[in-house]
Amino acid sequence: MKRVLSRTIAHIAPRASVGGVRVLMYHAIDDPDPSDSMALRVSQQRFLEQMTVLRDEGYGVVPLRAVLDAHEENGRTRVAITFDDGYRSQEWAAALLRDFGFPATFFVVPRFLDGVTSAKTYSETWGHLGWSDAAALMDEGFDVGAHSMTHPDLKTCAGVRLDEEVSGARTLLEQRLGRSVPHFSYPYGRYDERVRMAVERAGYQLACTSRHGLNQSSGPSYTVNRTEVYGTDDRRDFVRKLQGQYDWLGYWHHLRRTS
Ligand SMILES: [Zn+2]
Structure with a gap:
C-alpha cells in the first residue's frame, strides 16, 4: 500500500486502548540502501531518536516474554524490541540498547550465522552476525530466538523439511549457544495452521508474526x-505506531493473507 495513503489513514485512525505489549520489529540498523525497496534499514540516527522517544515518553521496555502475560486492564502499553535476520549492523543497536538499559530479542538464522547467503536476495548481501556474535549477545543478557534454519517461506515446506526448519533450528541453536531458545519468528511473517502447529510441537513458547x-x-x-x-x-x-494508529494495517495484512 502506498506510504502516503498509510500515513493519511494513520493520521485519522483512533489511538489503541491502553495496556498490552507492543512488539517492535526491526531488521538492519544502517544507512539507507537504494536497493532496499522494503525500507528494512533504519538509520542509526533514527534508531537513536526512537529509543530516546521510548525513554522520554516513559514506555516500559520489557523482554519479549512479557507477551505471555500481556493482559492488563488499565496499565500503560509496554514495549518489547525485536530484530529479525541477524544483520551485523544489529551489533551497533545492541550497544546502544545496553546504554539505555533496554532488553531485546534477536531472531537469527543458522544458515546466515554460518555465513551462507544468496546474492539474489538484496538484504542477504548486507552482512550477518556469526555464531560467536550470537553467543556474545546472550552473554550480554539479550535473548536470541530462532527465525528458522534457512529462512524459507515455511508455508511451502513439506513435512520433514518443515520440522527441520522449525524444530531443527531450535535444537541446533540450543546446542551451539548452550542456552534455551524458546522464541520463534516466522520468516517473511508467513505461516498457516500447519506451520503454527509445527512451532508449537517444537516446544517454543511463542512465535512472532509480521502482522x-x-x-x-x-x-x-x-x-x-x-x-x-x-x-x-x-x-x-x-x-x-506506538499509539496504535497504524494497527489498522493488521486488518489489511489479514485481508491480503500475508500474515
Ligand atoms: Zn527474516
Missing part, C-alpha cells in the same frame, strides 16, 4: 503481533 497490532491477552501465543518500523518512518510515524 501489525498490540498484544493484549495472556498465555502462550503463536501469533504474536508486531509493529514493524521502516527506514522511512519519521519521528511522528514512530509515535503514531
Whole structure:
C-alpha cells in the first residue's frame, strides 16, 4: 500500500486502548540502501531518536516474554524490541540498547550465522552476525530466538523439511549457544495452521508474526503481533505506531493473507 495513503489513514485512525505489549520489529540498523525497496534499514540516527522517544515518553521496555502475560486492564502499553535476520549492523543497536538499559530479542538464522547467503536476495548481501556474535549477545543478557534454519517461506515446506526448519533450528541453536531458545519468528511473517502447529510441537513458547497490532491477552501465543518500523518512518510515524494508529494495517495484512 502506498506510504502516503498509510500515513493519511494513520493520521485519522483512533489511538489503541491502553495496556498490552507492543512488539517492535526491526531488521538492519544502517544507512539507507537504494536497493532496499522494503525500507528494512533504519538509520542509526533514527534508531537513536526512537529509543530516546521510548525513554522520554516513559514506555516500559520489557523482554519479549512479557507477551505471555500481556493482559492488563488499565496499565500503560509496554514495549518489547525485536530484530529479525541477524544483520551485523544489529551489533551497533545492541550497544546502544545496553546504554539505555533496554532488553531485546534477536531472531537469527543458522544458515546466515554460518555465513551462507544468496546474492539474489538484496538484504542477504548486507552482512550477518556469526555464531560467536550470537553467543556474545546472550552473554550480554539479550535473548536470541530462532527465525528458522534457512529462512524459507515455511508455508511451502513439506513435512520433514518443515520440522527441520522449525524444530531443527531450535535444537541446533540450543546446542551451539548452550542456552534455551524458546522464541520463534516466522520468516517473511508467513505461516498457516500447519506451520503454527509445527512451532508449537517444537516446544517454543511463542512465535512472532509480521502482522501489525498490540498484544493484549495472556498465555502462550503463536501469533504474536508486531509493529514493524521502516527506514522511512519519521519521528511522528514512530509515535503514531506506538499509539496504535497504524494497527489498522493488521486488518489489511489479514485481508491480503500475508500474515
Ligand atoms: Zn527474516
